[in-house]
Amino acid sequence: MRKIKIGIVGCGAIGTELAKRVCDEFKDKVRLVSLFDIEMEKVFGLQSILKKKRLVALNLDDLINRSDLVIETASANSSFEIAKKVVSAKKDVFVMSVGGLLGHPEIFSLAEENNCFVYLPSGAICGVDGLKALSLGKIKRITLTTKKPPQAFKGLSYILKNRINLDAIKEETILFEGRVNEAVLFFPQNINVAATLSIAGKNPENTFVRIITSPEYSKNTHEIEIEAESGNIYTRCENLSHPENPKTSYLAVLSAIATLKQILEPVKIGT
Ligand SMILES: NC(=O)c1ccc[n+]([C@@H]2O[C@H](COP(=O)([O-])OP(=O)(O)OC[C@H]3O[C@@H](n4cnc5c(N)ncnc54)[C@H](O)[C@@H]3O)[C@@H](O)[C@H]2O)c1
Structure with a gap:
């Protein structure tokens, strides 16, 4: 089976933990192909923690070109623009900074037109x-x-x-x-x-x-x-x-990992 190519935008607390999981427990189904952050030293730092090469993207377009699924773990100020670029390129996007999408329902119609998926994890809540x-x-x-x-x-x-x-x-x-x-x-x-x-x-x-x-x-x-x-x-x-x-609840990280698992596994539990 062809592995899904994953790019992660934002190499902070959530991005780092997701990148580690992608390279470890999900490695049979997905491949981390690219990382991007506005602070380049974070990208190089994470690449070195992962003991990988050639993950550093020059910019967001470069990351999108290399990926099938882009995971946004950056900021609410940028998440709409990131998601729009990804979906416009007919790729799937996974958004953690959901606040940035509020007031932008056009992202959902664009995804429908372009036949791609927008994933919004439950994050730090249940229900x-x-x-x-x-x-x-x-x-x-x-x-x-x-x-x-x-x-x-x-x-x-x-x-x-x-x-x-x-x-x-x-x-x-x-x-x-x-x-x-x-x-x-x-x-x-x-x-x-x-x-x-x-x-x-x-x-x-x-x-x-x-x-x-x-x-x-x-x-x-x-x-x-x-x-x-x-x-x-x-x-x-x-x-x-x-x-x-301290601004991020640990459950949010686990929710992101659980969402990725749900995308990859044949059995989907929950509404
Ligand atoms: N959905 C939820 O329940 C939930 C819960 C917690 C956090 N979050 C959100 O997820 C995001 C990531 O959280 P975190 O704890 O990893 O934050 P963090 O501050 O630890 O990491 C964010 C990283 O993104 C980088 N970044 C910021 N703007 C960027 C841009 N435009 N392009 C590329 N990189 C950029 C920063 O340099 C930083 O390295 C935040 O926006 C946070 O608010 C969502």
Whole structure:
């Protein structure tokens, strides 16, 4: 069987772990052919960790040319442009920075026209399977409550602009409450899961986000409440952070690996 050629854009916490798995446990079905990052030293560093040669792409076009499936693990600022380029080249794309796709439904019609696939992993939450099923009927409201320790929000422009002193927070504090479109703009690295919920629920107008922080929190928690015509769902995930990136939950990395497994395996479990 011909191996699927994989290119990874973004060699940070998730990209590195996916690259290792691709070269190890998935090596019978896929081949890592290319890596790209705006910080070139990260590409060379990862290539050396993997003990491989000729993985370094000169630019995004070079990576797309070499790949059948492009995995985006870069940033919400760039994920739409990356996905658009990949799908325009009639290749499949796997997007982790789902927040960047919100407000760009054209990516899904382009994929349909070009006969290719856009994969959006569940990421750091559970319940997307039930939501997809419920969305066949009417979804009334989706509410995501995200709780993370203050350091997960360090450096965000929303925090700087609103002069929030994260070090001075001593108790549970609501940082944001509002619609998903705003949450994704203000918290691009923290709230991809809100975008995933909104896309899966096909209802951005009725998807709401609450972001709470406290120095007492040691885990990243996502609680989801879905109210639908066919029933209600409540889920809660308590996630440990990725050791290399406190903004990223480790479950998100595992979800990416599980999605890749699902693509490659003949038996597909879950909605
Ligand atoms: N869907 C989810 O549930 C979920 C969960 C966690 C993280 N994420 C998202 O996945 C992405 C990767 O997460 P991470 O923890 O690996 O982040 P990271 O910061 O550890 O790594 C991101 C890497 O991408 C590179 N990069 C940024 N913009 C780029 C561009 N335009 N082209 C090429 N490279 C670029 C950076 O230099 C960095 O090396 C982030 O956008 C993050 O928000 C999604």
